[in-house]
Amino acid sequence: MARTQALLIQISTGDPRPISRQIVDAIRMKVATADLLPGAQLPSVRGLAQQLTINPNTVAKAYAELTAEGWLESRQGLGLYVATPRQRLNDTERDRRLDEAIQRFVHEVAALDYPPDKALAKLDRELRVLAPKKTA
Amino acid sequence: MARTQALLIQISTGDPRPISRQIVDAIRMKVATADLLPGAQLPSVRGLAQQLTINPNTVAKAYAELTAEGWLESRQGLGLYVATPRQRLNDTERDRRLDEAIQRFVHEVAALDYPPDKALAKLDRELRVLAPKKTA
DNA sequence: TGTACTGTACTAGTTCACATAGTACAGTGT
DNA sequence: ACACTGTACTATGTGAACTAGTACAGTACA
Numbered sequence: 001m002a003r004t005q006a007l008l009i010q011i012s013t014g015d016p017r018p019i020s021r022q023i024v025d026a027i028r029m030k031v032a033t034a035d036l037l038p039g040a041q042l043p044s045v046r047g048l049a050q051q052l053t054i055n056p057n058t059v060a061k062a063y064a065e066l067t068a069e070g071w072l073e074s075r076q077g078l079g080l081y082v083a084t085p086r087q088r089l090n091d092t093e094r095d096r097r098l099d100e101a102i103q104r105f106v107h108e109v110a111a112l113d114y115p116p117d118k119a120l121a122k123l124d125r126e127l128r129v130l131a132p133k134k135t136a
Numbered sequence: 137m138a139r140t141q142a143l144l145i146q147i148s149t150g151d152p153r154p155i156s157r158q159i160v161d162a163i164r165m166k167v168a169t170a171d172l173l174p175g176a177q178l179p180s181v182r183g184l185a186q187q188l189t190i191n192p193n194t195v196a197k198a199y200a201e202l203t204a205e206g207w208l209e210s211r212q213g214l215g216l217y218v219a220t221p222r223q224r225l226n227d228t229e230r231d232r233r234l235d236e237a238i239q240r241f242v243h244e245v246a247a248l249d250y251p252p253d254k255a256l257a258k259l260d261r262e263l264r265v266l267a268p269k270k271t272a
Numbered sequence: 273t274g275t276a277c278t279g280t281a282c283t284a285g286t287t288c289a290c291a292t293a294g295t296a297c298a299g300t301g302t
Numbered sequence: 303a304c305a306c307t308g309t310a311c312t313a314t315g316t317g318a319a320c321t322a323g324t325a326c327a328g329t330a331c332a
Contacts, residue, residue, distance in 0.1 A: 018319055025243050032246035044278060055321050060280070069247070077278050077328035085249075094248050098255060101244040102262050107161050108237040109266065110168035111205070112230050113221075116263045119234060123259070126238050127252045130245065154290060180307065191292045196309070213299030213307050 011052050019054055023062035031071050031082055033129055042072065042080045147188050155190055159198035167207050167218055169265055178208065178216045 009026045011019055030036040042048075045063060049056040063080055066072045070088035072080050089097070109119045145162045147155055166172040178184075181199060185192040199216055202208045206224035208216045225233070245255045 020319080025247075028247055029243065032249070045280090046278085057322080058320065061320095064280085074279065075329090076280090077330080079278055088249060094250060097248055098245070098250055098258065101241055101248075102255075102259050105237055105241045105259065106262050106266070107165065109234070109263065111161075111164055112233055112237075113168070113224060114230060114234055116266045119238075120256070120260055120263060122234065123238050123241065124256055126242050127245065127256060130242070130252045156290080181309090182307090193293085194291060197291095199308085210308065211300090212309090213301085215307055 009048075009052065011054065020058050020062040020065070023048075023059065024065050027062070027066060028069075028071055036082050038082050038084045040082045042082070044079060145184075145188065147190065156194050156198040156201070159184075159195065160201050163198070163202060164205075164207055172218050174218050174220045176218045178218070180215060 009023060011022055015022055017025070027036070027042070042063070043051065045059045046056050049059045052059075063072060063074075067074055067080070070083060070086065073083040074080050105123075109116060145159060147158055151158055153161070163172070163178070178199070179187065181195045182192050185195045188195075199208060199210075203210055203216070206219060206222065209219040210216050241259075245252060
């Protein structure tokens with residue numbers, strides 16, 4: 001009955017991202033790629049904290065962020081579940097955020113002096129992991 | 137005789153990036169887009185600091201980073217100049233860094249639930265600013 | 273009803289990156 | 303000699319991120 005699975009999240013201290021950010025990214029990615037389906041239950045705050053040997057507050061913070069973004073929904077006293085897809089941001093805000101991400105990426109390609117066309121081709125390949133969700 | 141121009145860098149406190157990072161990005165972008173040509177002299181550490189009303193150490197840090205990356209070169213007692221293009225990183229390191237940037241971007245597209253094909257098209261447009269340098 | 277789970281909300285303390293402030297020193301051109 | 307350049311220190315303040323501990327309300331089950 002949609003029991004909580006191990007979730008297999010990898011936390012790395014070498015990663016420059018804060019731990020809570022790593023959790024947010026990992027879970028959001030699993031939802032976006034349909035690796036976690038709507039209705040699936042997530043590990044409890046304390047359970048995941050113990051599994052990753054980090055502080056429960058850090059997990060709670062990550063979960064709170066994902067809930068605020070609309071990826072998860074909380075049922076008081078029960079747990080957290082993957083929410084059913086819906087519009088999570090208005091279009092102008094979404095476009096603004098994407099523009100920022102694009103600027104960051106362009107900066108990094110410039111910093112590496114990497115051939116833009118090759119960078120684009122490589123990104124195209126990686127971006128396909130998000131496609132299945134759209135075609136389904 | 138290649139005198140230091142105003143440089144027109146915008147520093148914003150609203151920008152989440154550290155000030156030194158904003159400077160690095162801005163100057164590197166001007167070099168990558170051939171807005172600043174090899175041999176051009178940059179504003180002095182103290183001069184730019186005064187122009188931006190920030191601490192000279194912050195400018196020095198940004199310049200040091202750009203020098204370490206090979207974008208600028210320092211002539212002791214004279215000033216800093218845009219370096220002539222050359223290989224700045226070995227290929228494996230460069231690929232690794234690009235992969236990281238790509239992962240970040242994919243994460244952000246996923247976070248926004250943005251149509252991957254449209255994101256790619258938009259990025260393609262923005263990436264063209266780096267092209268002129270290659271065709272020249 | 274009692275117990276053991278859930279999420280959530282605080283406060284407090286530590287660590288670390290970032291920016292500022294001030295000073296000092298060496299190289300260059302007039 | 304003087305006025306510029308970059309560079310290298312130390313010290314200080316601030317804020318974000320994380321950890322630690324505690325507390326409280328909702329849910330399920332015996």
